[in-house]
Amino acid sequence: MQPFIYHIGTQGQPWGEAEKQQWLAEQRIKRSYQSDVLSQLSELESQFEVVQYGELDYQAQGFSRYPLFLLKSRNWQADKPLALITGGVHGYETSGVHGALRFAKDHAAAYVADFNLLIAPCISPWGYETINRWNPLAVDPNRSFVANSPAAEAGLLRDYVLALDVTPLVHIDLHETTDSDNSEFRPAKAARDGTVNTNWNIPDGFYLVGDSENPQPDFQKAMIDEVVKVTHIAPADEQGCLIGEPLAQFGVVNYPKKSLGLCGGMTDARFVTTTEVYPDSPSATPEQCILAQVAAVVGGLNYVREQLSAKSA
Template sequence: MQPFIYHIGTQGQPWREAEKQQWLAEQRKKRAYQTDVVEMLPALQTDFAVIQYGELDYSALGLGQYPLFILKSLDWHPNKPVALVTGGVHGYETSGVLGALRFAATTAKQYTAAFNVLIVPCISPWGYETINRWNPLTVDPNRAFVANSLSAEAGLLREYLIAQGITPLLHIDLHETTDSDNSEFRPAKAARDGTVNSNWTIPDGFYLVGDSENPEPAFQAAIIAEVANVTHIAPADEQGCLIGEPIAQFGVVNYPKRVLGLCGGMTAARYVTTTEVYPDSPSATPEQCILAQVAAIVGALNFVRGKCAEQMPV
């Protein structure tokens, strides 16, 4: 199979500033963060404090400014465990953003007695508007949750959690795997880095990415079981893999999250997972994708709540 050659740059040579600027010039706004996300937040103030934790300022690039928001449950108590839900690390992964908002609007209040709930619905608003994986500087936020981050999207949230002294017990990060991973984003990454792209088979169905340093298989299995009530779980390919990784258990692969700078590795949470919804499946509707994200959060919270109850003294 011949590698897909991207239309920007010279094969084998990493992009310089000229190629990055060419890529940025091709991007177009396709939907509105203000309408789809920001204007949804006031209706959630019955159950959450809406806190602006930062602002992305891309005005120097002619792209404007984007306020960043976190939802914090009102009945916050220092003795309760913290559950963190993040969406929109990759702005093009739509159900992550809409699933976080749907959870906040419908189901989250069922868990605020047991947890301090934090929801970050859209970490990468420019990526959401332009349906992109990267930020305008061609940086992938989900490889940048590290100190001195090159991604303001990642750095601002990480710095907020550190400044507030927030250490979640549970962190679930909402993502999608799309057909455009193979048609656009992986070829673009190879071109940017001056490498050769090899596409992987896109899994048809939902799966999870656990943390190889802290896999918590029972936790992952509980989420898979809950999501299976809403949509189908991706089977492994002929090599026993999902996205090129050997499966750790049904519907689950593991990555070294902290080493890779992934969102799921930015805290010391014991229970961590990344959801991967497949919105291009002929067997899933956009609504099912949103409901699958909500189901994943519910499955995670139910499992951890049960574990906390087991540990309480009689």
């Protein structure tokens, strides 16, 4: 099968500035960060301190400024463990953004007695508005959670979290795997990098990506068990894989999060996972996708709370 050849660039040659500018010129605003995300933050001010941790200035690229906000528990106490929930690292992955907000709105109150909560619902607002994986510089934020980050989206949040000088006990990062990963984003990445793209089979259903250096299988299972109440779990393909990775357990594959610069690897949290919802499934509605994200967070926090309770008993 011939690899999909992207329409920008020359096959085998990495993009230069001209190709990046050609790609950027094709991007259009398709929805509103202000209307869809920021408008909801005021409704949460009774439960959370709404903290601006930075701003993205993309005026030079022909767009605008994007203030970056997170939600921080009002009853923050030094003796409570920190649970970090992140969404919208890839702005086009819609249910991650709205799953984080829905958890904050409908479920967070059940956990603030046991955890300090930090929720960053939309890390890449330009990507949210233009339905993109990258930022305007053609950089993937979810390979950029490293020191001296090449993506401000990643660097600003990483700097804020590390400055707290508190290692989260839990970090759940909310993502999607979409059909556009094969039709647009993976071919674009191969073109940008001057490599050959080979598409993978898009899993039909929900799955998790644990940390291969710290897999925590019981934690992953607790989330899968909660999500299955809402939507279906992705089966492995004919090779026993999901997205090209061997299945570690039902509904779970593992990646080396730190070495890849993934959001889930930016701290030394003990319990870490990345959710992956499939919004293009004929068996899942947009609302189910949001509820699956919420269920994963609920399942994960319930598991950790039970572990803490058993340890203190």
